[in-house]
Amino acid sequence: MPPLPYAYNALEPIISADSLRIHHDILHKNYVDGLNRAELNLVDARRDNNFELIKYWENELAYNGSGHILHSIFWAVMSPVGKGGEPGNITLSEIINYFGSFDAFKEQFSNAANKIEGSYWAILTWQPTWHRLEILQAEKHQNKTQWSGIPILVLDVWEHAYYLDYKTHRDEYIQKWWQLVNWEEVESRLKLAMNGEVKLTI
Structure with a gap:
């Protein structure tokens, strides 16, 4: 679970500290946990040659993996007001x-x-x-x-x-x-x- 590159209150008043804390610490973490769970279950499926639940775990892999990737980018492309510069x-x-x-x-x-x-x-x-x-x-x-x-x-x-x-x-x-x-x-x-x-x- 990657930490935020700034303090929880750094994006105020645009995004509040409470909103950021819930979004990052709880909701983003859920995607990370879901991704890890899917990866581990797919390891078990390959080991046991049991792909009965392959559709479910592949969906979980796509959903949670994409959620983790996009959230990681989302945090990175934001900065405190006035600190982000101009388009390069x-x-x-x-x-x-x-x-x-x-x-x-x-x-x-x-x-x-x-x-x-x-x-x-x-x-x-x-x-x-x-x-x-x-x-x-x-x-x-x-x-x-x-x-x-x-x-x-x-x-x-x-x-x-x-x-x-x-x-x-x-x-x-x-x-x-x-x-x-x-x-x-x-x-x-x-x-x-x-x-x-x-x-x-x-």
Whole structure:
């Protein structure tokens, strides 16, 4: 279970310490525990050559593994208000190259986050297949993905991410969240992704 790279109150007033503590220490940990449980049960299945529950454990592997990965990135791409810098040269160039402008990118990303139904993520990925950025929505962590895409910037819009602070006002949470984006971290992840590398640890 990776620790947060900042104090629990570091993202206030955008995200409260109580919300962050619950989200990280309890909910993220549940995904880590679920991933470990799935891995161990698959070890047992291979050892015993008993794959009767393979569908269940493979689903648990995908769901909890994706939840752990996306949450780890989510914590890393945020920083205290005013500490995240500006979009790096490579990030800004790639954004303008595909989306036309930073404002157009921000509007598409925000709308992708706000207008999805249920429990989702908005994700900016580097897609090696197309050699460009792409905005995707992810359902239940692992659904609606685009294979080979590498997450660069992610926004959790499950209710547990914002409800304690914003109730039903998801759009307000999304707009304020932009103040937390750690663009230096995004630039670092993009550089690695363009070379086919993934940075997970925070």
